[in-house]
Amino acid sequence: MVLKLGYGRIDVYLAVYLSRVPNRVKLFAWKLCKNAIPTATNLVKRKVDVGVIKSSLGGEAHVRNEVGETRRGTAKWYKPPAGSFKLNFDAAIHKDLNGAGAGVVVRNNEGCCIRWSSKFFPGIIDLEQAAALAARVAAILARDLQLTNMIVEGDCLSVIKKLKDGAVDDSYISPIIQDIKKILSGLDKVEFNHVKREGNMAAHFLVRNSISQNYCFSILPEEVALAISVYLISDE
Secondary structure, three states, rough: OOOHHHHHHHHHHHHHHHOOOOOHHHHHHHHHHHOOOHHHHHHHHOOOHHHOOOOOOOOOOOOOHHOOOOOOOOOOOOOOOOOOOEEEEEEEEHHHEEEEEEEEEEEOOOOOEEEEEEEEEEOOOHHHHHHHEEEEEEEHHHHHHHOEEEEEEEEEEEHHHHOOOOOOOOOOOHHHHHHHHHHHOOOOOEEEEEEEEEHHHHHHHHHHHOOOOOOOOOOOOHHHHHHHHHHHHHHH
């Protein structure tokens, strides 16, 4: 369904994004307009094996491919080239807290962690949107650190693809993606890579830590720093 208001279709999607309604309502309206509600028919069209979906009164359905997480991508963390940095980001939904957590780890070409960030986004209940917001946290961190040569890496394939694509699409997270590109536009070299969860464990740990605290662009407490060091090693 396309609503034409005389200003082009992108304005309609921005209107939905900026409307003052709960995030879950905006998300539903957006997916409804795009015929993206994850019904069995739509999932089959997206080549998702609906046979793996399990539902029960006490459980939850989990489809990894819903946000484009596939078996493609590297499963190991690799050091960036000399003189460059790598920023790993991750996100997860905390249903009991009605929000999403984001984690970002910045490492140099020797694999040393130079900065990290952990943030909680209340009201965000869509994983792809959460991943895009986590990527935005990484972009802001890179700008504040004045990094000029870097690799941004995450395990949400759909977000990485949109960041690589030069075109403006009409997806629900497009305003976030365009904002990320604007933030990073002044940098000399930026590369976006997809990595499997196994190569993104340090950022994933920070996502879990974001449940209770927000550590934005700052040094983590000693006990958290000690814990993340284990995941920094496990990534490699």
